[in-house]
Amino acid sequence: MGNEDRRGFPYRAHPTGWFQLGWSADFPDGEARPLTYFSRELVAYRGESGTVRVFDAFCPHFGAHLGHGGCVEGDDIICPFHAWRFDGDGHNVDVPYSQRRRTANRLRAWPLAEHDGIVFVWHDASGAAPQWDPPEVLGGEIVYPGDTVRNRLRMYPQMMVENAADLAHLKYVHRARLVPELVSFETDGHRWRNRAHYPTGGFLTNELYGVAIARSVFRDVFDGMVGGLVFTAVTPIDHEYSNYFVSDWALRAADAETPTDPEALPAAVKRYYAAQRTQAEPDWRVWEHMRWRVRPSTTPEETEVFRSLREWATQFYPDVPNQGDRRAATD
Numbered sequence: 411m412g413n414e415d416r417r418g419f420p421y422r423a424h425p426t427g428w429f430q431l432g433w434s435a436d437f438p439d440g441e442a443r444p445l446t447y448f449s450r451e452l453v454a455y456r457g458e459s460g461t462v463r464v465f466d467a468f469c470p471h472f473g474a475h476l477g478h479g480g481c482v483e484g485d486d487i488i489c490p491f492h493a494w495r496f497d498g499d500g501h502n503v504d505v506p507y508s509q510r511r512r513t514a515n516r517l518r519a520w521p522l523a524e525h526d527g528i529v530f531v532w533h534d535a536s537g538a539a540p541q542w543d544p545p546e547v548l549g550g551e552i553v554y555p556g557d558t559v560r561n562r563l564r565m566y567p568q569m570m571v572e573n574a575a576d577l578a579h580l581k582y583v584h585r586a587r588l589v590p591e592l593v594s595f596e597t598d599g600h601r602w603r604n605r606a607h608y609p610t611g612g613f614l615t616n617e618l619y620g621v622a623i624a625r626s627v628f629r630d631v632f633d634g635m636v637g638g639l640v641f642t643a644v645t646p647i648d649h650e651y652s653n654y655f656v657s658d659w660a661l662r663a664a665d666a667e668t669p670t671d672p673e674a675l676p677a678a679v680k681r682y683y684a685a686q687r688t689q690a691e692p693d694w695r696v697w698e699h700m701r702w703r704v705r706p707s708t709t710p711e712e713t714e715v716f717r718s719l720r721e722w723a724t725q726f727y728p729d730v731p732n733q734g735d736r737r738a739a740t741d
């Protein structure tokens with residue numbers, strides 16, 4: 411089957427970059443959680459110091475999964491099988507029943523970052539350290555309390571970031587009344603961005619941070635709202651499924667009140683959050699069933715922007731893409 415899978419996606423390796431591991435609330439103090447990402451079993455917990463940690467899940471002793479019954483004490487995690495203890499860097503620091511009180515074993519620790527309510531993990535197939543800073547989330551924007559959507563979907567992360575560059579689908583998938591017109595696009599190292607104007611004068615900017623995170627900001631588009639910030643992330647579970655996370659924030663004027671109770675949000679903001687929840691689903695249906703085109707048959711409006719995005723995206727994959735799907739437009 412070469413390195414092309416049956417869904418037509420040309421890469422076999424998980425991409426490199428920062429990914430959303432979850433929201434801060436997914437990691438309560440002192441509880442070990444099992445996670446599966448990048449085709450690996452992981453354990454995550456928030457220790458006493460408040461920092462979230464993620465390790466490879468299986469104990470070096472007899473292989474118990476630390477996320478199923480592992481106990482968090484301070485910043486350490488204790489294996490549920492024979493109580494070997496690992497510190498916040500993953501070092502084995504205690505073997506309570508043995509004369510040999512510790513071993514040289516170390517759990518593989520994954521680089522993490524947390525800000526604006528989002529926990530990020532760095533993945534690099536070769537195990538290299540982070541090569542750039544974690545993505546900006548709020549970036550100084552003044553916002554109302556936000557809203558979230560999550561799902562487990564049969565998709566590749568890159569399908570989501572390509573959506574950010576695809577202005578035509580806003581009309582046909584999302585039934586948008588107002589469709590913005592592309593003004594500019596550019597690549598900037600690990601970032602790719604575009605900017606579009608609405609016929610009514612509002613505008614939209616999308617910024618991609620690698621192939622799994624898109625940050626979109628729009629202003630002056632909907633009546634009664636300053637604008638919105640949509641932070642979307644897709645994290646691969648394995649080579650078939652991914653977790654999809656959306657964080658929505660309505661932008662707020664600096665002098666507007668900030669309700670802490672979500673029920674007290676302005677009516678336009680509540681309507682916006684409700685609409686956003688229904689907007690995700692039509693994308694999911696397309697992504698879960700599509701066959702990826704290595705060589706899409708693009709219109710003149712799409713050709714340059716998609717060529718730019720696809721070329722930029724190659725830097726995040728450690729493997730060479732399979733270019734074999736030459737019948738792309740006809741099969």
Ligand code: FES
Binds near residue numbers: 469472473489490491
């Ligand atoms: S398997 Fe973890 S302590 Fe024995």
Ligand SMILES: [Fe+2]
Binds near residue numbers: 573579583584693
């Ligand atoms: Fe979409």
